[in-house]
Amino acid sequence: MRLQAQGVQLAYDQHVIARDLTLTIPDSKVSVLIGPNGSGKSTALRALARLLPPSKGSVILDGKSIHDTSTKEVARQLAILPQVLVTPESISVEDLVWFGRHPHRTSLKVPSPADKEAVEWAMTVTSTVELRHQHVDQLSGGQRQRVWIALCLAQGTDLILLDEPTTYLDVAYQLEVLDLLHQLNQEQGKTVAMVLHDFNMAAEYADHVFVMKSGTLVTEGSPEDVFTADIIRTVFGVESKVVPHPVSGKPMCIPLRAGLRTQTPTALANC
Amino acid sequence: MSTAIVAQHVRRITTAQRYPRAVVGSLGVLAVVLSFYSLSVGATDVSMHDVLNAVTGNTSDQAAQIVVDFQLPRVLLAWLVGTALAVSGGVMQGVIRNPLAAPDVVGVTKGAGFAGMLLLLAIPGVPVLAVVPAAFVGGLLAAGLVYLLAYRRGATPVRIALVGVAVSAAFEAGIRFLLVRNPLDVSAALIWLTGSLFGRSMSSVYEILPWVVVLVPLVLIWARKLDVLGLGDDLAAGLGEPVERTRRLLLLFAVALASSAVAVSGTIGFIGLIAPHMARRIFGGRHLASLPSAALFGVLLMLFADMIGRGLAPPLEIPAGLVTAVIGGPYFLYLLVKTGK
Ligand SMILES: Nc1ncnc2c1ncn2[C@@H]1O[C@H](COP(=O)(O)OP(=O)(O)OP(=O)(O)O)[C@@H](O)[C@H]1O
Numbered sequence: 001m002r003l004q005a006q007g008v009q010l011a012y013d014q015h016v017i018a019r020d021l022t023l024t025i026p027d028s029k030v031s032v033l034i035g036p037n038g039s040g041k042s043t044a045l046r047a048l049a050r051l052l053p054p055s056k057g058s059v060i061l062d063g064k065s066i067h068d069t070s071t072k073e074v075a076r077q078l079a080i081l082p083q084v085l086v087t088p089e090s091i092s093v094e095d096l097v098w099f100g101r102h103p104h105r106t107s108l109k110v111p112s113p114a115d116k117e118a119v120e121w122a123m124t125v126t127s128t129v130e131l132r133h134q135h136v137d138q139l140s141g142g143q144r145q146r147v148w149i150a151l152c153l154a155q156g157t158d159l160i161l162l163d164e165p166t167t168y169l170d171v172a173y174q175l176e177v178l179d180l181l182h183q184l185n186q187e188q189g190k191t192v193a194m195v196l197h198d199f200n201m202a203a204e205y206a207d208h209v210f211v212m213k214s215g216t217l218v219t220e221g222s223p224e225d226v227f228t229a230d231i232i233r234t235v236f237g238v239e240s241k242v243v244p245h246p247v248s249g250k251p252m253c254i255p256l257r258a259g260l261r262t263q264t265p266t267a268l269a270n271c
Numbered sequence: 272m273s274t275a276i277v278a279q280h281v282r283r284i285t286t287a288q289r290y291p292r293a294v295v296g297s298l299g300v301l302a303v304v305l306s307f308y309s310l311s312v313g314a315t316d317v318s319m320h321d322v323l324n325a326v327t328g329n330t331s332d333q334a335a336q337i338v339v340d341f342q343l344p345r346v347l348l349a350w351l352v353g354t355a356l357a358v359s360g361g362v363m364q365g366v367i368r369n370p371l372a373a374p375d376v377v378g379v380t381k382g383a384g385f386a387g388m389l390l391l392l393a394i395p396g397v398p399v400l401a402v403v404p405a406a407f408v409g410g411l412l413a414a415g416l417v418y419l420l421a422y423r424r425g426a427t428p429v430r431i432a433l434v435g436v437a438v439s440a441a442f443e444a445g446i447r448f449l450l451v452r453n454p455l456d457v458s459a460a461l462i463w464l465t466g467s468l469f470g471r472s473m474s475s476v477y478e479i480l481p482w483v484v485v486l487v488p489l490v491l492i493w494a495r496k497l498d499v500l501g502l503g504d505d506l507a508a509g510l511g512e513p514v515e516r517t518r519r520l521l522l523l524f525a526v527a528l529a530s531s532a533v534a535v536s537g538t539i540g541f542i543g544l545i546a547p548h549m550a551r552r553i554f555g556g557r558h559l560a561s562l563p564s565a566a567l568f569g570v571l572l573m574l575f576a577d578m579i580g581r582g583l584a585p586p587l588e589i590p591a592g593l594v595t596a597v598i599g600g601p602y603f604l605y606l607l608v609k610t611g612k
């Protein structure tokens with residue numbers, strides 16, 4: 001496995017978020033990190049991407065501690081889309097996507113045809129070509145999100161980490177983005193690891209799911225293994241009914257509102 | 272109907288952003304024209320004919336000699352100082368991601384001025400080439416002080432600006448104290464207090480030249496790094512940029528540029544704030560396009576300030592720093608109000 005965190009302790013200043021976290025991102029698979037707000041998903045992803053040095057343990061990329069590899073070298077292997085993004089003022093979509101080529105370029109060299117190709121491809125697959133001359137700060141939230149994903153794809157790495165890539169997107173674009181990541185995984189063998197909040201999207205697209213709570217890995221496995229009413233109750237404190245998806249057969253989780261919880265105790269017991 | 276309204280609001284990339292070279296070129300031509308005009312404005316009026324003579328190396332007559340001895344250094348300094356201050360401000364605004372950042376706002380200008388003056392007074396006859404390094408140390412010290420006082424889990428732009436103004440005031444008090452203890456002639460005093468190109472000679476040009484010639488191209492080579500820093504620390508690092516190291520180096524370059532300007536022209540304010548702003552308005556956020564035009568705006572502002580100072584009430588000299596303060600003060604307040612919201 002190319003990327004893994006081995007017994008890492010993650011902390012912001014003195015504030016320890018995760019004590020002893022071990023995560024192995026399966027190669028050429030789509031993995032999803034799921035868990036409540038503040039459970040440390042972003043923190044874990046940042047550590048995996050070399051953005052946050054662990055105070056104990058280490059993150060291994062290709063058999064080597066990631067902090068022994070230069071940030072530029074890492075950026076050629078691994079792309080990360082952080083959860084919080086800063087939109088620079090008055091910059092065009094095309095220029096923003098070009099930043100994805102930064103790790104492949106040196107200061108004085110003119111861009112290579114490969115750079116240009118990667119940028120065009122990234123804009124095409126994210127349907128942002130028509131937006132190329134527009135200002136990023138004047139796009140809708142969903143359009144902007146697709147531009148960020150384009151930037152990330154333009155990096156051309158085999159490992160792609162994304163922190164909530166579907167926020168702001170309407171259901172059509174959520175499907176489009178996840179379909180795209182799925183397709184990249186299937187056709188080019190890319191490894192995708194992302195944070196999602198939607199159980200059903202996660203179940204539909206993930207080969208492997210990590211469930212986190214309070215900085216620890218509660219469980220991991222296939223969607224069928226981890227999406228059970230029990231686990232959802234312990235992790236999120238939410239009662240739910242899990243049923244197979246009528247078309248795909250993947251687990252579908254239906255949260256129950258207060259009224260339904262008391263009315264259908266037998267249904268809950270069956271889960 | 273509704274689509275028409277939407278289309279109107281979709282602001283596309285401006286012409287200037289599409290053709291940066293054309294705009295930078297026109298600004299450059301404007302600056303050159305203004306420079307020639309500036310050569311002929313002064314205490315003694317010199318005709319354009321004499322200016323051309325002087326510039327082409329024909330300094331036989333007296334008027335042409337005046338141009339070469341008195342006017343030419345000032346114009347060259349206006350170019351160098353304007354460039355240094357504007358590029359310094361542009362880098363600071365980019366690195367700190369703070370539209371209010373500028374060498375004078377973060378205390379560098381007055382700190383450098385104080386240190387430069389201290390050196391000149393403490394060691395009489397010190398070689399002028401030592402003034403820039405001394406100013407650099409002072410500028411770094413002041414910037415460090417502002418950083419320490421303002422930084423509390425990410426200082427807001429307005430907080431940095433306010434602390435910077437306070438630290439600047441302290442260093443200015445230091446400058447005034449030195450002036451009281453060591454009465455200098457009026458022109459020297461004016462230079463250290465408000466900044467001016469009055470009475471500067473070619474030696475000042477040689478003093479600042481190496482700094483500008485080395486550091487400005489270096490910053491331009493790093494322009495894309497500066498752009499990447501603007502994407503936020505996480506994404507910048509994710510794109511392979513060693514964020515802390517790049518940020519520190521760029522800030523060092525910026526402080527050095529501003530200090531070299533202060534060492535030759537004193538504490539001229541606001542150019543480092545205004546010029547990069549004007550450039551970004553026109554060119555957007557890409558530094559490779561905005562920094563050269565910021566430099567040219569800086570040059571234009573310096574030429575303009577110096578010319579007004581010389582030409583308004585000759586033979587009286589109004590220091591260029593006073594003119595930039597008159598223009599820059601209100602602009603700074605406007606930015607402060609806008610950013611503070
Ligand atoms: N920069 C930071 N400095 C200090 N504490 C932080 C920082 N970022 C996150 N934390 C803390 O770390 C904990 C985990 O945060 P993290 O962002 O990893 O959660 P998350 O699982 O991604 O949550 P969400 O679903 O809301 O994005 C939280 O308690 C948060 O307050």
Ligand SMILES: [Mg+2]
Pocket residue numbers: 041042043083163195
């Ligand atoms: Mg998060």
